[in-house]
Every structure is written in structure tokens, then in C-alpha cells.
Amino acid sequence: MSTPMISLESLASRTSLDQLLATSKSGGCTSSSCGASTNPDDFDQAIWAKIKNHPCYSEEAHHYFARMHVAVAPACNIQCNYCNRKYDCANESRPGVVSEKLTPDQAVRKVIAVANEVPQLSVLGIAGPGDACYDWTKTKATFERIAMEIHDIKLCISTNGLALPDHVAELVEMNIDHVTITINMVDPEIGARIYPWIYYDNRRYTGIEAARILHERQMLGLEMLTAHGILTKVNSVMIPGVNDEHLIEVNKWVKERGAFLHNVMPLISDPAHGTFYGLTGQRGPRALELKALQDRLEGGAKLMRHCRQCRADAVGLLGDDRGQEFTLDQIPGEITYDARKREAYREVVARERSDHVTAKNGATEIVKAARGGSLQVAVATKGGGRINEHFGHAKEFQVYEASPKGITYVAHRKVEQYCLGGEGEEATLDGIIAALEGIDVVLCAKIGECPRNQLMEAGVRATDAYGYDYIETAIGALYAAEFGVEPLAGTA
Template structure:
């Protein structure tokens, strides 16, 4: 008898524990027996174990698993021209932004509350709003408290790297096996244009000397982490006219020193944020400029393309921040961790992931067989690897490219939600269409005739014919329909 169909659509915070446990039991799978086929053939099993449920280190995992950042480390030892940690807005998503700073004890309460209500949670990170290594006492105290209560959560930090070498041994002792370092340069002359000052060894340094010290400490920290088997992701901010071309060199340096991933992110420079770059008119890269640079980096350090440039208090799946649901005033003073919901979710998702990987492999073979040109597809999704979001409700679109090489995730495009209260806003739709520049097809669970027609006028086809299918399955069908027909016509 075949196993029942599992719907991840229902596995949200509204799912009761009894429902989730019943679904896991009926699926007949356990995390040790299902989904094993998802491991890439060319990946070491030990590495796979570290990344398979980590939404930042695995593009595939980000469809199923959530992260949480706790804002316990406000102090920082460098100044970046793209950063203003004082800015706070519940609707703004960018690094350094928080709604409330936490003590280690408050962080523990908040993590338990989220773990009890968000079954997808797999990773806890400290990403500021300052620097996790510089504000080390708070970072360490937080991790120690949480590790005692929740034994299976992955612990991560994000750092600028200046103080990192001083704490690598302690990171190893605490079983922190994922570290993100922001590295924007390997040439101090370029670094001096990005960093006005650093504070190191009880002194403030400026200019090229500051950038040189930062560079040396970043490289040392990266090498130390690699030697100890800690996976490292390098974040680089793409700043047009400052370091955009230089990031090719950065990619080479970090690959040589063992970085697992290189994440090139666009500069965010809205004047309203009060940053130096924002106030002086330094522009960020356009979406196609960012993609072009990422394409040039292929073959170097492995690229991460699904980053959302998260807030320092982000909660939930990438692209679906639920942090405002878990502010301190909404969390009970006394709270006890219940592992059952997360355990049940992992059992349910294991089978779904195995099915998804099989469907993805089949779709890639279809695309390779058609052997046509490139097709760029934007997908409205709420997770689970499926086309399951209404066009009008989407706050972002995930972008895929199908080509003779296969089907690859290349980016995401943030948009303002078009439909509110059942009514679409024309001005908002214009913004959505502008954000979809370069896209051939939009896939969504549902779309009205009006936005569909306006997209068509802009040269973008939109369809809900593949609603709730796996993303790659739909893309494979679209690609075969387009290039398979062309191929038959060419050979007739």
C-alpha cells in the first residue's frame, strides 16, 4: 500500500500538536529512514549532516526549515559605511535592524517560545545587531543557556571577523559548526572606502591601516575555522564602483582558505536608513547586475543565491519573517520547551524532501533533453518547494533559470504585496512588473485576469496552471513545451 500524500501546506503555526503527530505517524517514516536520497552524490556525509537542515547553507533546505536570530550582541568594533544599527523599523528587512534587544535569559525564553510554535525551526543564530564575537560574553551566555534546553538546534554566529580569532577555540567547545564572516575586500585600499574605522587591541584605527588589520584578522579567522572543521559562509556586500570588480579577487581568496559558501549581496542604501552610503547617494546594484557578477564567480567558491539579508531578530522561513509575532510582551514569563512538534515535523518533511528530490531530478533530465536556450521563471511560493502562493499575496518571487545545464535557483525579487483586502493596487502592480524585469514566466497558485493581462503587455507570461506542483516539475514542463516544440520544428 502506498504511503499517504503529505501536505506541508498545513504544517504551520496553526497546526495543533495532535494533528502534526498524527500526520507523522500516518506517513510511516522516520528521519533516519526517509529522505536519505537527498544527499548529493559528491558530498561528504559529515558535511551533509551539518547542512541538510540549515536554510542558509543549503538552498534545498531553505524550502523546509527556518532560522531564528536573537539580538543579544549590540556592541560593535568596526564602522561600515552601509550600516546604521540605530535604525529600527518593524517593516524593514536588512542586517542590523531589531525591534528589541535581549538579555541571554530573555533570549532563552524567546527561543523556547518559537521552538514550541514554529516546527520548521532548525537553526539559532546571533547576528548582532553589533558583532557576536566582539560582544562575546553575551553571545556565549546565550548559547550556553539554549544548548542546555534544546539539544538538537544548530548554533551559528555572524561576525565581521575582527575579534573572531580570539574565540575559535570556544566556538569549537560549544559545538558551533557554522560561522558567517562578512568580507568585503582583500585590498586595504578598497577597504578604506568601506570602513571609516575599527577598534582593535584597545585602539581606534582609521584608513588603510584599519582595513589592513581587519583583512589580516579575517583571513586568520577563516583559516582557523577551516582547520577545525567549522563550516564558513562568507558574506560580501556588492557596492557598485567600490568593490564590485574586486569581489572576484575576494572569491578566490576565500575559496583558497576553505570557505564553504560565498554569498554576494546587494548594497542596501536607502537615504532613510541614515547610513553614510545612503546619505551620499551611493547606489546599490540592479538585480541583473548582481546576477551578472554572480555568474562570473561560478567556478570559484560555491555561491549562495537565496540569501534574504535578514534582520538581526529574524524568525521563520527565509522570506517569511515572523519576528513580530514573538516580541517579549507576547511571551509568557514561565515557559517550558516541548520537543514533540519539531520532532514530528522533521519526520513528515523527510518523506516530502525525498519525493521533491526525485521530481527535481526528473525535471532536470527533461530540460537537458530539450537542449534549448535559457528560460527565466519567477515563482510565488510559501515554502515546501511548491508553487503555493497567490500572485497578489506574494511579497517576493523566487527566480529560477532553466538552461541546457539544468534548473538552478538564481535569486529572489522582493515586491510590495499587490492585493490587500481583495483589491489590487495599480501603482503597486507597476512596481511588481518593474521588479520582474528579465523574467519570462511567472508561476503562482492563483492570479486574476487583470494582473495577468498587464504582465502579458510587459512581455511576461503568468500562469496558475501549475498551482501546488513542485517548482522544478512546472519549470521542466514549461521548458519542454517551449524548446521541445522549437527543436521538433527545426528538425522537421
């Protein structure tokens, strides 16, 4: 059933965010459907203003707001054993791959097209597919032109840090207040196992010497960003047997130097990707191994747990990449920015977020008042903080933990879509069940009897009884039922 068109004039008066999300994907688009605390009182108001609509810097914001990456920086100055930058990889979802590389002029056209059709868009980033600071001329030209066209979009940059110190002053001048640095080590001996070579100061370095230079430049860049008040997110790739234990030390170092967030991501090492680690059999961590390490890091630098390890040309909400809708051949040669959809969307979201916070607080009270144990809940969602995705359509599940400490977002689990063409695939369901290791309950908008029964046989309950409720409201009610706690009035 197709989604009816909704006029721009009516968008701001709508109270249903689901309707507005559906609207953003009609009228010319073909697809259907971290981090910091969600409480503004926990932050200086200037910092809260920077992160509240940033889907990577605020876990709560990622339910409502989208990011976009433009692939304008293909050159790189280091080689990582987990990286193989690939071109024209529409079906591959990992950092460093793109379907098309862009010039700054092409990037401007693409950003305007996305901004006109994706009202959730709040952030534009340059994350390669090489290094944005090393390929600086293209990066700077792109940011300058975008800033002239779209004044209310946040600008972000992602870098390995080797060339970062050379450009901090320009980042400040351009009002770029979010930077991501990938830091996988603070011990050059471990770094030598991750980086075969770097290219610095017109010379190639290898081994421990290369890792030492990279480490020193990364720490310098981080300290400079902190001194200028730029929020920094540190990405670290968890490589079992190489740096997994060492990341505890990395977390301490980056916290001491002012990193705002630390994002520990799993190594992606499929041999088909052609990386050194993939071809030599280096495995990535299991979901529970990653969670265990993240749990050990609690109390250090703030953790981001909702990262999707985005492509260098990703578009849309985290977990819902719409990049293939906006290839250059689908974008008009002449295009003008129209801010109306984004303005209307932000008005709706402001009201929805207020209601969501009230519901979340009520659910948290229920859980904290209980004397129960821990409950691991996987949620199928399309955004908006609600349980609004069919089990068979889910490409990922967002994982929450409920305990006497409250309700916490802990991870996401990517899966293959179970229903294609109206039929479920048995092999796919087996993979989903494996991905749901350690999960007690699955919440979704709808689920058929067959997958529900097979999940139950595997020890995972699944229910659509809370379809379209706020996620935390449903988890609170579920927790109350599980541990015999009466829900508080007005929170069910």
C-alpha cells in the same frame, strides 16, 4: 477561511506538507502565511549532516527549514558605510535592525517560544545587531543556555571577523559548526572606502591602516575555522563602483582559505536608513547586475544565491519573517520546551523531500535532453518546494533558470504585496513589473485577469496552471512546451 486545527498525533501521518505548514501558524500565532548542492552524494556524509537542514547552507533546505536570530549582541567594533544599527524598526528588513534587544535570559525564553510554535525551526543564530564576537560575553552565555534547553538545534554565529580569532577555540568547545564572516575586500585601499574606522586592541584605527588590520584578522579567522572543520560562509556586499569588480578577487582568496560558501549580496542604500552610503547617494546594484557578477564567480567558491539579508531578530522561513509574533510581551514568563511539533514536522519533511528529489530529477532530465535556450522563471511560493502562493500575496519571487544545463535557483526578488484587503494596487503592480526585469514566466497558485494582462503587456507571461506542483516539475513541463520537447513519462 481559517485553517482547521490538526492534532499532534496526526501530524506525522500527513503527506501534505502544505497542511503542516498551515498548522504551524495556527493555535496561537497570528501570521499567515544558497547555496550548496541538494545532492548528498556530492558531499562527505559528515558535511551533508551539517548542512541538510540548514536553510542558509543548503538552497534546498531553505524551502523546508527556518532560522531564528536573537538580538543579544548590540556592541560593535567597526563602522561600515552601509550600516546603521537601529532599534524598534518593525517595518524595516535589513541587517542590523531589531525591534527589541535581549538579555541572554530573555533570549532563552524567546527561543523556546518559537521552537514550540514554529516546527520548521532548525537553526539559531546570533548576528548582532552589533558583532557577536566582540560582544562575546552575551553571545557565549546565550548559546550555553540554549544548548542546555534545546539539544537538537544548530548554533550559528555571524561576525565581521575582527575579534573572531580570539574565540575560535571556544566556538569549537561549544560545538558551533557554522560561522558567517562578512568580508568585503582583500585590498586595504578598497577597504578604506568601506570602513571609516575599527576599534582593535583598545585603540581606534582609521583609513588604510584600519582596513589592513581588519583584512589580516579576517583571513586569520577564516583559516583557523577551516583548520578546525567549522563550515564558513563568507558574506560580501556588492557596492557598485567600489568593490564590485574586486569581489572576484575576494572570491579567490576565500576559496583558497577553505570557505564553504560565498554569498554576494546587494548593497541596501535607501537614504531613509540613515547610512553613509544612503545619505551620499551611493546606489545599490540592479538585480541583473548582481546576477551577472554571481555568474562570473561560478567555478570559484560555491555561491549562495538565496540570501534574504535578514534582520538581527529574524524568525521563520527565509522570506517570511515572523519576528513580530514573538516579541517579549507575547511570551509567557514561565515556558517549557515541547519538542513534539518539531519532531513530527521532520518526519513529514523527510518523506516530502524524497518525493521532491524524484520529481526534481525527472524535470531536470527533460530540460537537459532539450536543445532549447534559457528560460527565466519567477515563482510565488510559501515553502515546501511548491508553487503555493497567490500572485497578489507574494512578498518575493524566487527565480530559477532552465537551460540545457538543468534547472538552477539563481536569485529572489523582493516586491511589495499587490493585494491588500482584497484589492490590487496599480502603483504596486508597476513596482512588481519592474522587479521582474528579465523574467520570462511567472508561476503562482492563483492570479487575476488584471495583473495577468498587465504582466503580458510588459512582456512577462504569468500562469496558475501549475498551482501546488513542485517548482521543478512545473518548470520542466513549461520548458518542454516552450521548446517542443515531449515530457518524459511520469514527470508531468
